[in-house]
Amino acid sequence: MIMKAIVYEKYGPPEVLQLKEIDKPVPKDNEVLIRVYASTVHAGDVRMRKFDVPPAEWLMAKFFLGIFKPRRKILGMELAGEIKEVGKDVKQFKKGDQVYASTLWSNFGGYAEYNCMPEDKVLALKPTNMTYEEATTIPNSGITVLKILRKANIQKGQKVLIYGVSGSTGVTALQIVKSYGAEVTGVCSTSNIEMVKSLGADKVIDYKKEDFTQSGEKYDVIFDAVGKMDKSGKELLKKTGIFLDVHKDSGGMGKASEVRGYLTILKELCEAGKFKAVIDKIYSMEEIVEAHEYVETGRKKGNVVIKIT
Numbered sequence: 001m002i003m004k005a006i007v008y009e010k011y012g013p014p015e016v017l018q019l020k021e022i023d024k025p026v027p028k029d030n031e032v033l034i035r036v037y038a039s040t041v042h043a044g045d046v047r048m049r050k051f052d053v054p055p056a057e058w059l060m061a062k063f064f065l066g067i068f069k070p071r072r073k074i075l076g077m078e079l080a081g082e083i084k085e086v087g088k089d090v091k092q093f094k095k096g097d098q099v100y101a102s103t104l105w106s107n108f109g110g111y112a113e114y115n116c117m118p119e120d121k122v123l124a125l126k127p128t129n130m131t132y133e134e135a136t137t138i139p140n141s142g143i144t145v146l147k148i149l150r151k152a153n154i155q156k157g158q159k160v161l162i163y164g165v166s167g168s169t170g171v172t173a174l175q176i177v178k179s180y181g182a183e184v185t186g187v188c189s190t191s192n193i194e195m196v197k198s199l200g201a202d203k204v205i206d207y208k209k210e211d212f213t214q215s216g217e218k219y220d221v222i223f224d225a226v227g228k229m230d231k232s233g234k235e236l237l238k239k240t241g242i243f244l245d246v247h248k249d250s251g252g253m254g255k256a257s258e259v260r261g262y263l264t265i266l267k268e269l270c271e272a273g274k275f276k277a278v279i280d281k282i283y284s285m286e287e288i289v290e291a292h293e294y295v296e297t298g299r300k301k302g303n304v305v306i307k308i309t
Contacts, residue, residue, distance in 0.1 A: 001023070001024040002021045002022065002023060002024060003021070003022065003023075003024040003112060003113040003114050004019060004020070004021055004112070004113050004285060005019075005020060005021075005022050005074050005109075005111060005112035005113065006018070006019055006020075006074065006075070006076075006111035006112070006285060006288050006306075007019075007020050007022065007073045007074060008049060008070055008073060008075065009069060009070070009073065010069050010070070011049065011050060011051040011069070011070065012049070012050070013050075014049070014288075014289040014290075014292035014293050014296070015289055016049065017049065017075075017111075017288045017289055017292060019285055019286060019288065022112075024113075024114050025114055025115070025116040026116070027085050027086065027087045027116045028087055028116070028118075029087040029088050029089040029090075030087050030089045030090060030118050030119060030120070031086075031087045031090070031116045031117060031118050031119065032083045032085070032086050032087070032090055032093050032099075032116070032117055032119055032123070033083065033084050033085040033086075033114060033115075033116055034079065034081040034082065034083055034084070034099060034101070034114065034115050034116070034117060035081050035082045035083075035084045035113065035114060036076075036079045036080075036081040036110060036112060036113060036114060036115050036308045037080060037081045037082070037132035037133075037307070037308055038079065038080045038081070038131075038132040038133045038135070038136040038305055038306065038307055038308060039076040039077075039078055039079045039080075039110030039111055039136055039305070039306045039308060040076075040077070040078045040110070040136055040137055040140075040303055040304060040305055040306065041283075041288075041291045041292055041294075041295045041304040041305075041306060042077045042078065042140060042168075043168075043295065044077050044104075044140070045075045045076065045077055045292070045295075046292060046295055046296055048065060048070075048075060049075060049292065051065065072107055072108045072109070074108060074109045074110075074111050074112050075108055075110070075111050076103060076108055076109055076110020076111035076112070076115075076306070077102065077103055077104055077108060077110060077140055078100075078101070078102055078103065078110055078136050078137070078138075078139045078140050079100070079101050079103060079109075079110035079115060079136055079308075080098075080099070080100040080101075080126055080132040080133075080135040080136035081098075081099065081115075081132060081308075082096065082097070082098050082099070083095055083096065083097045083098075083099060084114075086119075087119075090119045091119070092119050093119055093123075097125060098125065098126050098132075099123055099124060099125055099126055100123075100124065100125075100126040100127075100132075100135040100136060100138060100139055100263065101117060101121070101122055101123040101124070101139060101263075102122040102139040102140050102143060102259075102263075103115070103117070103122075104122070104140065104253060105121045105122045105253070105255075105256040105259075106118065106121045106122075110136075110306075110308075111285070111288070111306060111308070112308070113308055120256065120257065120260075121256045121260070122139065122143070122256050122259055122260045122263065123260065123263070124260065124263035124264055124267060125267065126267070127266075127267045127270035127271050128271060129270060129271055129273075130270055130277060133277075133279065133282060133305045133307060134276075134277035134279065135277070136305060137168070137277045137278070137279060137302070137303035137305065138172075138263075138266050138270070138275075138277065139263060139266070141168045141169045141171075141172040141303075142172055142176075142262060142263075142266040143259050143262045143263070143266075144169060144172075144246065144250050145169060145172045145173045145176055146176065146262045146265060146266070147250055147251055147254075147259070147262070148173075148223070148244050148246065148249045148250055148251075149173070149176060149177070149180075149223075149244070151242065151244065151249060152220075152221045152242045152244060154177060154180045154182050154220075154221060155180070155181070155182070155220075156180065156181030156182065157181065157182065157183065158182045158183070158220035158221065159182070159183050159185070159217070159218070159219045159220050159221075160177050160182045160183065160184050160185070160219060160220065160221045160222075160223065161184075161185045161186075161187065161212075161217075161219045161221070161222045161223070161236065162174055162177070162184060162185070162186050162187065162201075162222075162223045162225055163187045163222065163223070163224045163225060163226065163228075163229045163233060164187070164188070164224065164225040164226030164228065165186030165187060165188050165192075165196050165201065165204075165225060166186075166188040166189070166192035166195065166196055166301050166302070167225060167226060167300070167301075167302070168278075168300075168302055168303045169225040169226070169246050170186070170188070170225035170226070171195075171196075171199055171278040171302050172275075173223050173225055174186060174196065174199050174200065174201055175199055175200065175269075175274065175275045175276070176269070176275070177221075177223070178199075178200040178201075178274070179269055179274040179275070182220075182221075183202045183203075184200070184201050184202050184203075185201065185202065185203040185204070185205060185217070185219070186201040186203070186204045186205070187204075187205045187207050187212050188204065188205075188206070188207065189206065189207065189208055190206050190208055190209065191301075192301055193206060195278070195301060195302075199276075199278070212233070212236075213232045213233050213235065213236060215236070217236060218236060218237065218238045218241070219236055219237060219238065219241055220238055220240075220241050220242070221241060221242050221243075221244065222234065222236060222237055222241065222242075222243050222244065223244045223246075224243070224244065224245045224246060225246050226246065227245055227246050227247040227248070229245075277302075277303065278301065278302025278303060279302060279303050279304075279305055280300045280301040280302050280303060280304055281294065281300070281304050281305070282304075282305045282306075282307055283304065283305070283306055283307070284306075284307055284309065285306060285307070285308060285309065288306065291304055291306060
């Protein structure tokens with residue numbers, strides 16, 4: 001049996017991504033076979049495609065991703081789909097289950113019609129009130145944000161500033177912080193203000209028109225969701241305040257067993273109406289080059305989805 005998949009044989013620009021027919025995977029005894037209906041173009045997919053890593057991580061990344069060419073030829077760090085087969089040892093899932101997953105802890109592969117995943121990786125039943133396209137945007141940013149926010153122990157009524165609030169991590173942080181009962185101020189550009197307000201931000205500062213560091217406001221928590229805030233922004237913290245940086249405070253990947261529970265927390269938030277997916281654009285598999293080009297501009301609002309047909 002064959003399937004369609006987006007494959008890259010070498011590092012480089014978006015054009016290295018090619019839609020091909022390859023062998024359909026067969027699940028091992030501890031794996032489920034997922035019919036993938038949606039994936040995302042994550043910033044991590046773009047970096048892996050280009051092999052864009054900091055010098056300090058170069059050797060480790062080369063070992064993980066492949067020294068001369070990609071070891072894992074199918075990108076796609078998130079997916080949502082339906083389980084079509086289960087291995088004989090699988091206990092937690094059954095055929096027909098609708099699931100969503102982060103493939104960071106397995107073998108990537110969201111850009112394919114089928115994907116095999118061990119049942120003990122970062123995989124869970126998807127939110128029942130979400131489409132596949134919506135559900136696939138939740139896992140990675142959701143896990144990252146929940147891990148980071150543990151350090152702040154945000155309480156009801158506290159004031160939180162989110163810098164870069166309109167990106168995939170920012171819109172996730174905004175909604176989760178609001179679910180804790182905090183007051184949120186978001187910083188973004190003019191074109192994203194209405195979207196950020198619609199997600200529940202109490203105040204929105206347009207950084208193109210106003211220097212938010214001069215507002216005189218003090219915050220209990222500042223969350224830099226893009227890792228680009230300069231030192232002047234940190235001066236807005238209260239004396240007991242906490243500064244969180246998406247790149248420095250995520251604490252690394254951790255083990256699948258340590259993070260998979262976050263998918264259940266996110267599912268409950270979605271089903272309670274406290275979290276909704278923010279999708280900028282949806283592309284087909286045939287439009288994968290265009291999708292990567294768009295994400296690489298840095299102008300996406302929320303998430304970019306690939307519909308796996």
